[in-house]
Amino acid sequence: MNNKGLIITASDELSSANGDAEKIKSLRNEYTRRAANRTIMENMFKRNCITPTSIHNVTLDVLKSTIKETFQDATDSTYSYIYINCHGSTNALWLYMNGDRTASLSFADLRDILDEIPGMKVLLIESCHSGASITPKSTLRKKINITRDDLRAFSQSIISAFKPRAKAAIATRSATVKKSALRYGEFKVITACQAAESAWGNLSGNRFTKHWAKGCGWDWENNRSQDRAADTNGDNLVTLPDLVAYSRHEVIQQNENGKVVEYDQDDACYPENDFEPVFGDKPLSARDDAIYKYYISQGGVDSVYKYPIGPITKSSSGITYQEFEGGVIVENKDGSAEGYSKIKLVLKHVAQAHKINDGKKNTDAELFLTISIKQDGKTIVDAERWPKLSIRKHGGKAFDIVYEGAGTNALHIPGKNVFYVSDILNAQSKIDVEIDVWDFDLHNQADKISSFKYSLDMDNGWGYGKSLTTDFKKTAFRGDRRIREYLRMSTANDKIHLIFDIEKIG
Structure with missing residues (x-):
């Protein structure tokens, strides 16, 4: 079954133009252009297995009821599509009719209405930020100073309204909405706005609407399907970032009188780095994989x-x-x-396992250790000594590796085990760990007894997903956290036991 799409266009005042010939022409052109937009989007939706419904010049009550009826069969796994073409102000879209005049609907109120649709909502919003809805004469429009920064701020205002809400806000909503609220985000949004009506396009439709259509496989000029021009890898699927990249390039390259013209416009999408396709040759639905x-x-x-x-x-x-x-x-x-997300390495305990020959019949070690950690070549810690030399020279034959003395704080609590946390991990992250165990006494200089070296990467789950060595001790549980606990014995003649944990954050 196809997904559903709703195409919403609005108009300026429907009241008499009072004999203003320029206004009459402007309104007629606008009606014609928006009718063309509806046709283009209807065909683009059909091309991508989306069943379209179109409305325009409707009251707020009709708008709400049409949205509810159109998407009444939506579930947590469906994608629902909404295209909006109208004028805009700094925090609202001039979207519905109030008597014979166009009225504004705030981004927040539109969000509240669309929130009642379960599953993912894909919004395509093309709006003019010229203020034309309140100053309809073109002579007044030309006096409005709209900068590229204003346009960018307008696009971001729309996007911000549709970003995920806090859990507290989600908790107050209906059970159906709560169920879908933990998805990537309930909305995917692409928005484009222009500084003046002249940048919108012509009677055949708006510029961005036309480019979105071609990007998603509809040739509006010849009224037929085509390959998706925004498809970057030939998989017959288009993401919102794909569509932004294509439409931005096409708008900038628009030719007028033989010259390349860059119009005052801004387009953006949310999420910016979204790799989930939204248009394709089959109805798209929510993922159901293990990840x-x-x-x-x-x-x-x-x-x-x-x-x-x-x-x-x-x-x-x-x-x-x-x-x-x-x-x-x-x-x-x-x-x-x-x-x-991150890996936490916790040093627990080090101990002498066998007698050592340390001169003058001394067979007991005076242990301390140093630890070095690098992540992707970046030093996290470089040969840090435990115990600190300023606290004590060594820990004897065995000691717990804990914070002690000066330098402790709310994070590094006295008596608690020493730990190190990695930076955020990615698939290529490699963490190199070296723990050297030394003997310190008055008879000889400090001697390295054992060296423990580990390479943590995605293949071994950074030491948490898979055992690093055959000396792996056990998987343990601390509260609701699973940890990997290692009891490592060195292979040197002077045997050393080293115990440490690997935990993960996330």
Whole structure:
């Protein structure tokens, strides 16, 4: 079954033009252009397996009831499409009729109306920011000074209104809406605005509407289907960033009287780095894969992972993963998934396992250790010593590796185990860890007894997903957190036991 799409266009005042010939011409041209836009979008929707419904010049009550009726069969897995073509102000769209005049609907109120549609909503908004709805004469329009920054701010105002709301706001809404609120975000938005009516286009339709149509596979000039011009990789699918890139290029390259003209316009989309397709040769629906389910279970955009920044990918070693702003989520071989935002390495305990020959019949070690960690070549810690030399020279034959003395703080609590946290992980992140165990005494200079070296990467789950060594001790649970606990014995003659944990954040 096709997804559903609603095409909404509005007009300026319908009252008498009072004999103003310029206004009559302007209104007639606007009606003609918006009718062309409706036809273009109806065909573009059909091209992409979206069943269109069109409305214009409707009251607010009719607008609300039409939205409700059009999308009454929407579910948490469906995509619903809304195209809006009208004038705009700094925080509203002049969208519905109040008597014989066009009235504005704030972005927030429009959001509230559309929030009642479950699943994902894809919005395409093309608006003129000329103020024409309140100053209809073109002579007045020309006096309005609209800059490119104003246009960008207008686009961002629209986008901001449709970004995910806080959990507290979601909690007050209906059960149907709550169910879909933990998706990537309930809205995907592409918006384009122009500074003046002259930049909109001509009687055959608005510039951006035409380019969106061609980008999504509808040749409005010849009234037929074509390849999707915005499809960047030949998969017959188009994302919103694809569409922005195509339409921006096409608008800038528009030719007028043999000259290349860059119109005062701004276009943007949200999310900016969205790799999920929104137009294609079949009805699109919500993902149902293990990575997506894990992402939603963690809170979606409200989680540490935030927004996806890449498509689902398979590494050269066969690992399926997806990268996010806040980390990477990996699909396990058993069909489950695990997320990695950061890795936390916790030093626990070091101990002498056998007697050592340290001169003058001394067989006991006086232990201390140093730790070095690099992530992707960046130094996180460089040969930090435990215990600190300023606190004590060594910890004897065995000691817990804890914070002690001066330098402790609310994060590094006295008596608690020493730990280190990585930067945010991506699929290529490599963390190199070296823990050197030394003997310190009065008979000889400090001697390195053992060196423990680890390379943490996605293939071994950064030490959390898979055991780093055969000396892996156990998977343990601390509260609701699963940890990897390692008991590592060195292979040197002077045996050393080293215990540390690897935890993950996210």
